Amino acid sequence: MEVRRTTVRDMRRSNRSVILTSIYREGPLSRQELTVRTSLSAASVSNLVAELIAEGVVEEAGSVESEGGRPRVLLRVAPTFRYVVGAEVGETRVRVELFDLAMNVLARADHPTSAPTPAEVVKHVLEGLSSVITASGVQPQQVLGLGVAVAGVVEDNAVVDAQTLGWEAVPLAEMLAEGTDIPVHVDNGANMLGQAEMYFGAGRGATDAVVALVGSGVGSALVAGGSSYRGTRSSAGEWGHMTIVYGGRQCRCGALGCLEAYVGAEGVLDRYREAGGLVEGDEETAFVALLSSTSEPAATIIADTIGYLAAGFANLVNLVNPERIVLGGWAGLALGEKHLDELRAEVGKHALRRPYAQVSIVLCELGRDAVALGAATLPVVRLLRDGGALPNRR
CATH class of the missing domain: 3.30.420.40 (ATPase, nucleotide binding domain)
Structure with missing residues (x-):
């Protein structure tokens, strides 16, 4: 097997990557802060930052006072570089x-x-x-x-x-x-x-998290140790197709009893229609109308949906022990904005006490277009x- 040797050019590119990623994910940062965060020498940071500024990738973005010295210049990725x-x-x-x-x-x-x-x-x-x-x-x-x-x-x-x-x-x-x-x-x-929320939204600062997308269908992004977990062939996170009811409703994937068949907007509206509810307009309009309805069938469907979603969250709590679960997707946000407290309480009824005490359940911060x-x-x-x-x- 051929062993590829790391060249000086490789090391330089790697160090530039570390600096640029730190500035982008955590910035604006000063050169001094970059030295601490990257463990590179002050001279290396200074030289590489100078290169990135000369190329237009990084720019100065004001300064902050320092203790007993000159103000520290802050750096950011130049918004209009590309x-x-x-x-x-x-x-x-x-x-x-x-x-x-x-x-x-x-x-x-x-x-x-x-x-x-x-x-x-x-x-x-x-x-x-x-x-x-x-x-x-x-x-x-x-x-x-x-x-x-x-x-x-x-x-x-x-x-x-x-x-x-x-x-x-x-x-x-x-x-x-x-x-x-x-x-x-x-x-x-x-x-x-998940990547958007972990970079810029409700997932920032968490190292073990689940970002759940609930729309017409249901999916999730798994983050373990600060990195996205994809599985063997990138299909990890298909949480919507976990079996929540043995022999239950048929899911769009063809299987029976998938979580998606109970909490995805299409499945929720199907259950409402079967209960005698009136479903009018496009899917999003009908789903929002259901959440606003005071009819008995609507109240039952909403309560059941909260219960099914809570059971799905509880399975995540017990299985992967996340520190944070972020609920997003247009249907997830619509439901969570009205019923997040109820959802949290229901998760507690199904999850093991200790891991439930360690998790926070929050809404996406970037909105439905994230x-x-x-x-x-x-x-x-x-x-x-x-x-x-x-x-x-x-």
Whole structure:
């Protein structure tokens, strides 16, 4: 077996990556703070920061008073060094957003859809990409990359199996790359919600967490020891397809009794309809109306949904012992904004006492559109990993 030797260039790129990642994830930071956080020498930090500033990747962002000395200059990743695009492929829409590196939204495009085929998704994403670039005034060569979040198992950041959509081994990244020279990255939607919340939202500071996405379907992102846990082939986190009722309702995946069949918006509305409730309008409108209804069938369905979701959370508490569970997704937020206290209390009835006492259950802080934001971090992560080096383009 050939052993690859680490070169000086490799070490320099690695050290640049450490510094850049620290500034991006924890900044603004001073050179002194970087020295402490990275364990690099003050001279190395100074030299590498000077390189990054000269290249335009990093910029000075004010100063803070120091104890008994000159003010310390703060550093941040330059927001306009490059731009990134994130796309959320949902079951009712494809949303594409363009961000600067401070993750400010500069342009947005939405395409309504229903059970989209791979070809339809590619068409909508590429149209959205063109639209947000034009609307923002950003030049295509200034875009670092396009991150795409989809419902389903994503292997090798490229190939999608989405059982509920009927997709099998779809080479989505390759299909998208045929229509643009901007680098394309693809990942699971729940993982991207998790990445966004862990970077910028309710997950910050936690090292062991679960970020739960509840929308039409249900998924989760697992974080262990500060790193995303993906499993053998990247399908870890398919929490929506754990069996919650043996021999229960049929899930969209074809199995019986999945959690998704009871707490996903589609399943909740199906149960409400079967109980005699009136379901009108699109899925989101009908779900919000259900939560606002004072009818007896609505009250029963809501209480049952809280119970099923609590049981699912309790299983996570007992199985992975997270310090934090973050509830997100449009349906999860709608439910949690009205019933979070009840949900917490119900989790306590099902979970083991000690791990339940160690977990906090909170709502996402980035809102219902955080999936596209998370997708946009994919090219940012590549930039950080490569120490600020720009990707090759076709």
